[in-house]
Amino acid sequence: MTFEKLNLVEPILRALKDQNYINPTPIQAQAIPILLEGKDLLGVAQTGTGKTAAFSIPIIQQLHQNLTKNRGRNIKALILTPTRELAIQIEENIKEYSKYTNLCHTVIFGGVPQKKQTDTLRSGVDILIATPGRLLDLINQKFINLKTLEYFVLDEADQMLDMGFIHDIKKILPLLPNKRQSLFFSATMPPEIEKLANNILNHPSRIEVTPVSSTVDKIEQSLYYVEKTNKIKLLIELLQNKNLESILVFAKTKHGSDKISKQLNQVGIRTEAIHGNKSQNARQNALKNFKDKSTRVLIATDIAARGIDVDHLSHVFNYDLPNVPETYVHRIGRTGRAGRNGVAIAFCDHDELPLLKDIHKLIKKDITIVKEHTYRNDDIESSFLNNFKKKENNFKRNFKPKNKKRSLKV
Structure with a gap:
């Protein structure tokens, strides 16, 4: 399997070639065709499996193809991620993949003065990468309006939960248009994340590249x-x-x-x-x-x-x-x-x-x-092993097999 077989447009293929990308990772090979069809997606994959390219390439392609239909520089894609480092990394990747298109993108996060970010937003962007806190802050200041949004990506959802951002996400969701394509990615799927995914996605396709909570064999x-x-x-x-x-x-x-x-x-x-x-x-x-x-x-x-x-x-x-x-x-x-x-x-x-x-x-x-x-x-190892043996012995001691039913004598 090569990227050329995924029905990608020439500007994206050229950008991928510049990065020496030839063969898609499993999540990219599975996700890109689904997303190009306009379906919602639930992706369960560990970090380092190529998720960013899996969700950003289809968005870039669809926005590039529709750019002539809607020349306005309104936010059409929102990628929400938990940390500033990850937000910056995603923006760098999107810059590489979209270099031969006319799309505009930017990243916003807290911890720095907002002026540079708001100046860029005023000039108009197609793709916005954001952390939840700064996004809500700039929405409240009227710098951001999400009414024109067509694509919504929630990345590293389980980390959002761990960091306490779920309340912010619940404030953001009502501000999104009902008609949109939604993408949801998480390395693990605890019950709270499963529930959040159900609230965001509409009849999604599910991709699970590696078993939930597994560690890479290599x-x-x-x-x-x-x-x-x-x-x-x-x-x-x-x-x-x-x-x-x-x-x-x-x-x-x-x-x-x-x-x-x-x-x-x-x-x-x-x-x-x-x-x-x-x-x-x-x-x-x-x-x-x-x-x-x-x-x-x-x-x-x-x-x-x-x-x-x-x-x-x-x-x-x-x-x-x-x-x-x-x-x-x-x-x-x-x-x-x-x-x-x-x-x-x-x-x-x-x-x-x-x-x-x-x-x-x-x-x-x-x-x-x-x-x-x-x-x-x-001593530490012995404590660990003894604890296991103790639990095993307690289980055997407390385990009572059910009585077998007597056969009915006629």
């Missing part, structure tokens, strides 16, 4: 049992390996990510941190340095990590295990993208054993335990 996962006080020592020891080319480390808190970054820099490991307390310029510079490999290690919180799109990201470290098991899937999905191999390493201390149990339950896969390392702690 990602090599390993686990280190280590005390909390020894985590930074273990991380430093592992990062001495120069074969680890680009490393994304997940910390639970903003303060924790800054602390880890400081400790790594003190031992000569070039590191930057990215989180919500950093200014937009600082976050963008950190991402730029990481992408061009002048910074080898990036420490991130979950919210800030959305939108990090780095080719050949070799390793993801779960320095702190996430409270929500689905977040583990999101995190390690930053490596092993587009069919490449990747490595995901997790640290686990005593307090995180319940979180590890939830992860095991969700992904239904064994994570390789690394036993030979300097800071190995057998």
